[in-house]
Amino acid sequence: MKNIFKILFATILGVFLSSCDRDDTLAVAELKSNPDIISSLSATSYVINDTNLSNTFETIVFKKANFGVNVETENQLELALAGTSFAKPINLGVATSDNYVKLTYQELNNALINLGLVPNTPADVEVRVKSNIKSGNTNPTYVYSSPISFKVTPFKANPDDLFPKIYMPGIWDEVALGGYAEWDPANSPALYSSKKNNVYAGFQYMAFKSASYPLDPDNGAFKFTPGASWDNDMGDDHTRTGKLTKDGEWNIKVADYPVANTFFIKVDLANMTYSLEKANMGIIGEATPNGWNSQVDLAYNPSTMKFEIASIALTGGKVFKFRNNDSWSIKIQPASGDVTPVSGKEVQVYNSAEGTVKDDPSFICPETGNYKIVLDLHNSGYYSMTITKL
Structure with a gap:
């Protein structure tokens, strides 16, 4: 027992002296x-x-x-x-x-x-x-x-090369979606992880084929795959409550299927959950024709896979932002502080529902005139907007 105490004392003394030596050196x-x-x-x-x-x-x-x-x-x-x-x-x-x-x-x-x-x-x-x-x-x-x-x-x-992504193979309408193939993971929409933390999100316009795909209990519109193949594909766990599984999964259903709509989709692979919120993006604010009364909707352009307004009259010096479904649950705006975009120059925008926005900032229209607006919301790592004076 005495030997054990001697060894323990020697060890503690050695650590103490080593620490003292290090402190003395730093001193x-x-x-x-x-x-x-x-x-x-x-x-x-x-x-x-x-x-x-x-x-x-x-x-x-x-x-x-x-x-x-x-x-x-x-x-x-x-x-x-x-x-x-x-x-x-x-x-x-x-x-x-x-x-x-x-x-x-x-x-x-x-x-x-x-x-x-x-x-x-x-x-x-x-x-x-x-x-x-x-x-x-x-x-x-x-x-x-x-x-x-x-x-x-x-x-x-290309922001799509900077962030991890998962794929969404499904019953896609190739023409309406600008080229995505039916049930092909390598040629399907993707969701991106902006924080590289197994949480993936993004806005997707969904247009489906409906022929020969009735919505039986185990059928639906799409699945998720972690890569550009069917390895480890994920779907609903048979409860339709937003839970994912890799074993015996169902295809994921979409509200109003097969009618085309835009959705904000979020997937948490750490907790194996998913959510879909219908998204009808529009512009609103004192710079717009309707003021703060109602939004002016953007249209999805399949050829560019972006949301656009071909021409809208905006008032210079006045503010605007984007919102979803005529409500404020999702706002697209600057990260913090009002921002005046430059005509024809791309500017990064942020989604308030993802916790990336401080306070409630807006964009300021640089000058009065008609503008084309393009909003790219497919990659949560880099949402962007371009307004171009016509």
Whole structure:
């Protein structure tokens, strides 16, 4: 028993002394030199396109910060718009044990888009190394390298390539839906996970074939598949209460089948649930002809798979937003604060029902006139709107 206590005491003492040594080392650590980017860029200007996305952009090599003692550091590469003093930086990558960060054009492009840069428009940006001593401190002190600058033209990445998705094979009317095939997972509508967390959502216009498909208790309009095949397909659990199953599933029924309608669909694979809410999207607000009294409906365009208004008169300086089914259960609006869109320029929009909107912001019509409006709501990771003055 005495030996056991001796061993336990020695172990505790060793841990205590090790902790003391680490604390003592951190206590005497003093910055001698900042991190320093030592590699040179191969060019001063870069253009990103669909042919070089998978290629290596650059390998940024740096000298780690010197703290005068042997400490482990955490290092990351930051990107910011030139002239902003890194007020809103984007993390490009972490190199804890290595002294370099290797980037592809795709990784750089994603960061540029997240930074808010306009696709196909050159912009001046800067990168720098951000370092701190690895200590477990929740509020570490950072030191930085001098930045290096370059000009880059971002590429408009396809949002459908950026987010996980599940497929919806069903009794689709190929003509009405602009090309989707009947019961073909690889050629069917999809739902996207905006937070990459097994929750998938999106608005889908549904037009079905009805011939030879009566709505027997075990029949319906579509199923879900996690990939572009029938592996692990999911359907209703026979209760019609929004629960999914992979074993002996029923096809999922849709309200008013086979009449075509738009639905907001949400699938939670962690909890194996689904929901469908009929969606009749329209524009409303003081900028519109009906004011706040009633919405002006958008029409679905099968050839573009988007919701459109060919021409609507809007009043400059007045606000508008989009809503569903003449109610406020779903609103399509900016994320926070009123936004004035630029004619002909795509702007990201958000769905209030998904918890991505703060307060109750609106869009502001830039000037009085007739506008074409296009609303793309198929990918919950990137809903978008374009208004173009006619």
